[in-house]
Amino acid sequence: MRKFILKRLALSVLILFCVTFIIYLLMRCLPASFVESRAMQLATAPGAKPYEEWLAQLNAMYGLDKNIFMGYLGWLKDFCTGNFGDSWKYTVPVVEKFNDTVWLSFIMGAISFFFELIIAVPLGVIAATKQYSRTDYAISTFALIGISLPSFFFATLLKLFFSVKLGWFDLVGLVSRNYNQLTPFGQFMDKANHLVLPIVTLTIVSIGATMRYVRTNMLEVLNADYIRTARAKGLSERKVIYHHAFRNTLIPLVTIIGGSLPALFSGALITEQLFGIPGIGYASYYAMVIGDIPFSMFYMTFLAVLTLLGNLIADILYAVVDPRVRIA
Amino acid sequence: MKDDKNLNRNAAPETNETYSLNDDRRVKVLSPGALVVKRFFRNTLSVVGLGMIIAMFLFSFLGGFISPYGEDQIFYTYTDMKKNYVSATKNDVFRYQSAEGQSFSSTLQAKFQLAYNQKKDVFDYQGVSYLVEELGEDFYSISADGTELAVAYKDIVNAADDTSPVPYALKRAALVAYCNHEDRFSLDGKTYKVTEDGDVREGKENIAYISRFIVQAAEPGLNITRAFKEKLETALDSGETEFRYTDESGEEAVYTLEYKPGSMTWNVLQDKSTFVKDTYGRPSKAHPLGTDGNGMDMLTRLMYGGRVSLVIGFIVVFIAAFLGVLFGGISGYFGGWVDNLIMRIVDVFYCIPSTPLIIILGAAMDAMQVEPRIRMLYLMLILGFLSWPGIARLIRGQILSLREQEFMTATEACGISVPRRIFYHLIPNVIPQLIVICTMDLGSTILTEATLSFLGLGVKFPFASWGNIINDVNNSFVMTNYWFIWIPAGICLLISVLGFNFIGDGLRDAFDPKMKR
Numbered sequence: 001m002r003k004f005i006l007k008r009l010a011l012s013v014l015i016l017f018c019v020t021f022i023i024y025l026l027m028r029c030l031p032a033s034f035v036e037s038r039a040m041q042l043a044t045a046p047g048a049k050p051y052e053e054w055l056a057q058l059n060a061m062y063g064l065d066k067n068i069f070m071g072y073l074g075w076l077k078d079f080c081t082g083n084f085g086d087s088w089k090y091t092v093p094v095v096e097k098f099n100d101t102v103w104l105s106f107i108m109g110a111i112s113f114f115f116e117l118i119i120a121v122p123l124g125v126i127a128a129t130k131q132y133s134r135t136d137y138a139i140s141t142f143a144l145i146g147i148s149l150p151s152f153f154f155a156t157l158l159k160l161f162f163s164v165k166l167g168w169f170d171l172v173g174l175v176s177r178n179y180n181q182l183t184p185f186g187q188f189m190d191k192a193n194h195l196v197l198p199i200v201t202l203t204i205v206s207i208g209a210t211m212r213y214v215r216t217n218m219l220e221v222l223n224a225d226y227i228r229t230a231r232a233k234g235l236s237e238r239k240v241i242y243h244h245a246f247r248n249t250l251i252p253l254v255t256i257i258g259g260s261l262p263a264l265f266s267g268a269l270i271t272e273q274l275f276g277i278p279g280i281g282y283a284s285y286y287a288m289v290i291g292d293i294p295f296s297m298f299y300m301t302f303l304a305v306l307t308l309l310g311n312l313i314a315d316i317l318y319a320v321v322d323p324r325v326r327i328a
Numbered sequence: 329m330k331d332d333k334n335l336n337r338n339a340a341p342e343t344n345e346t347y348s349l350n351d352d353r354r355v356k357v358l359s360p361g362a363l364v365v366k367r368f369f370r371n372t373l374s375v376v377g378l379g380m381i382i383a384m385f386l387f388s389f390l391g392g393f394i395s396p397y398g399e400d401q402i403f404y405t406y407t408d409m410k411k412n413y414v415s416a417t418k419n420d421v422f423r424y425q426s427a428e429g430q431s432f433s434s435t436l437q438a439k440f441q442l443a444y445n446q447k448k449d450v451f452d453y454q455g456v457s458y459l460v461e462e463l464g465e466d467f468y469s470i471s472a473d474g475t476e477l478a479v480a481y482k483d484i485v486n487a488a489d490d491t492s493p494v495p496y497a498l499k500r501a502a503l504v505a506y507c508n509h510e511d512r513f514s515l516d517g518k519t520y521k522v523t524e525d526g527d528v529r530e531g532k533e534n535i536a537y538i539s540r541f542i543v544q545a546a547e548p549g550l551n552i553t554r555a556f557k558e559k560l561e562t563a564l565d566s567g568e569t570e571f572r573y574t575d576e577s578g579e580e581a582v583y584t585l586e587y588k589p590g591s592m593t594w595n596v597l598q599d600k601s602t603f604v605k606d607t608y609g610r611p612s613k614a615h616p617l618g619t620d621g622n623g624m625d626m627l628t629r630l631m632y633g634g635r636v637s638l639v640i641g642f643i644v645v646f647i648a649a650f651l652g653v654l655f656g657g658i659s660g661y662f663g664g665w666v667d668n669l670i671m672r673i674v675d676v677f678y679c680i681p682s683t684p685l686i687i688i689l690g691a692a693m694d695a696m697q698v699e700p701r702i703r704m705l706y707l708m709l710i711l712g713f714l715s716w717p718g719i720a721r722l723i724r725g726q727i728l729s730l731r732e733q734e735f736m737t738a739t740e741a742c743g744i745s746v747p748r749r750i751f752y753h754l755i756p757n758v759i760p761q762l763i764v765i766c767t768m769d770l771g772s773t774i775l776t777e778a779t780l781s782f783l784g785l786g787v788k789f790p791f792a793s794w795g796n797i798i799n800d801v802n803n804s805f806v807m808t809n810y811w812f813i814w815i816p817a818g819i820c821l822l823i824s825v826l827g828f829n830f831i832g833d834g835l836r837d838a839f840d841p842k843m844k845r
Contacts (some may be wrong), residue, residue: 011672011675014672015672015675015676015679016679018676019676019679019680022676022680023680023685026685026688026689027688030688030691030692030695033695137372137373140373140833141373144373144826144829144830144833145822145826147771147825147829148771148775148822148825148826148829149822150775150778150779150782150795150798150818150821150822150825151779152778152779152782152798152801153798153814153818153821153822156798156801156807156814156818157815157818159807160807160808160811164807164808171804262681266681269683269687270779270782270783273783284684285687288684288687288688288691289687289688289691290691291688291691291692291695296684296688299684300680300681300684300685303681303684304679304680304681307678307679307681308679
């Protein structure tokens, strides 16, 4: 087990190295980068230096005067020593901006993930036990609609009905206008109120995949021999399904939990943007669009690390939950 | 002829012949392919999905030919717009006109104003004493040493024809008469008539008119007629906010008065029908789904948008499947270090956060101002290149298990070449899984493309795509008021993606030999 983990970790480092290099390469190769547009802007100020001088100065300032490979090594060295640099767009240390925004996204992600599980698992189980019934068709259709629904379209529909027509929620933003006059509890409720629609969007859009997954696994388990044995013993259908079958469906679910680790922290780019929630998805979107290398690099590396970690955790959990699985 | 006979002869006995009970021919034998088709069509959802996709294809590909409009044909319409026509100010400051050969400086004007405010009739300036004499209501003459220097007035005398200015003497005399409500005056042996509403006539001819209002045209070169001014004045006097006026060329228009307290002027807005782009037109007979923000027919845009979305989906999936089968096949068949290398590359691709990457590339293309058509091509290549690893992994897994089976040993024993073994004997066995994953990928690719276009980073104007049609909702006014712009596009998107998912799901069940039905 330890050998497996060590091997995986070593491999992960190698993969991470490749991934960060590819991303760095791309970000450096982009034309009309942040520095160029900044230089353009500074050069138009009255009495300013010409564009070329500004460009050279800014390039030196942001450490872009080195060639790409040296630049990458420099970045890697800084990154490994925990120096993540300052965000160009937000003009604060990257970690600070990240810390400001990521928890909001995490809370949103965690809550919607929780709802996703408590809705998707029972529905998936029901759909599997009543395969090809009307209920199964209804649940499957619902799940597939959830998968197929473009999140931006669904979010806009929600906004139209609940914010515009019914007026229950604000159209955008995390806080109301009178936020500062509210009591601490009122402030909490205010934020909670603003997070309802984004969380609903996230939940509905992601519910389908989990539900399908649970259904497929449950069907597989229900066809297994030990279920036939359980039935042959004369156990009640309830007991067969919820005691014998359901527990075994949980095993593959563990991989889902491991796999959704990056999703919890990556933020929901579209949803956050549509609802004006200042989470990490929102912050990183604007950083990426403007070509803010330190912030984008940090964010994408963070996501890559989480993906690798999520896969590793899923594998380990799988072995822990299912004693038949041996990892070598 | 001969063949026909043969056929008939062959067909005839089959119908008459009776099989024995244990004859195999009594049982209808279906090939595995036919079984799959049968299972597929027994699944309601997959049939519904197939119907949805066929409908979307017909809508997108045939629709473009049926629709009478072009993809980026712009429609125009006449709309009533209130345009600034003239502005009118009621004059409440004194204006001065110096007598011929005299001058009346602005210092003196200020002095006069001061004297007027203090109700004095004499004021001094630089040792000269000036006499103010009231000639009528708001009409004064200023003189020094017995000679008249200037007159100060609030009512303005306008010449009937703008070309010749009114001479001083006539102006003065007319104002005296008008301000004292007299109906006639004589000057230089001629008699002039002054009417109640300020017309000054010599005999029958109008030579000037007097009015308290200053009317200025909003646009240079606009000639404001006397009749219009009069109409405007009566409206202003009676406090109306709207009046109609028919100009010389016989065009009647409605004018709206708008008082601006800040500058104490009335803005006169002319309702004029203007030729503009028909933006956000409501659904009508000509445009069943209205028109969009650029004045293009929404239904036609939807059709062409469907083409773009579907074509991009297919091409991307084709690229991904091609790369995936190639690398997955090689990887699975050879194993060893080749497999290891390819799988590590796949791992790297898996690990790259694809959404942020696509966003960065999209923003870069924005910055480079890539031409929309080329951009679409790049978009397909990028999306395809990012989605092959999933397919490669699946193919490799399948091939790893197939490779150990007896028929592969047989191919080896027959001396079939390696590429032939991979692509003729292994890959066909993976086709079912490949078809399923490709169908599912089609749906998700269409979604990705729509999301990118929605963010403004995918397909660009003038090309339509369902995503960039919905992009209009970023303007919340459009979102709340023009449902017909974005809801149909969203529904099209939902139907296509759902259709592909239904089909993919149905195919997976149909290909599954364990399936009971």
